[in-house]
Amino acid sequence: MNEIIKEYFQKQTNLEVMPDATVLGKGGDPGCGDYIELYLKLENDTIIKATAMVAGCPYAIATTSAFTEMITGKSLDDAMMITGDQVAERLGGLPEEKVHCSLMGPEALRNAAHNYIMARICTPTGGVV
């Protein structure tokens, strides 16, 4: 494990529940133990705050923490362009067998965007999840 990953793993920045989140997205598979819940606070479709809860290995914790930093301040559209490869790059690279750990953040973000759009379409007040 490189020093960047170690630091993200130890600091665990943004790894907490956000009670006033605008929307929640899920990624991974709770059945196999690799799972994240991504909480987004949105203003005008821009992510002003992102936090997450993670069940997974130290690489999942580090990559998810880095992902919350990478999407903060971005529009939902721009944040969805961030790939697992870019997350891995920010961390100085990942071992091949840990690449899937970096994919849960983008997956959870797509799920959050889906939930956000569906809530706007489906609730009379335009409220969100």
Ligand code: FES
């Ligand atoms: Fe499965 Fe990292 S989350 S090995």
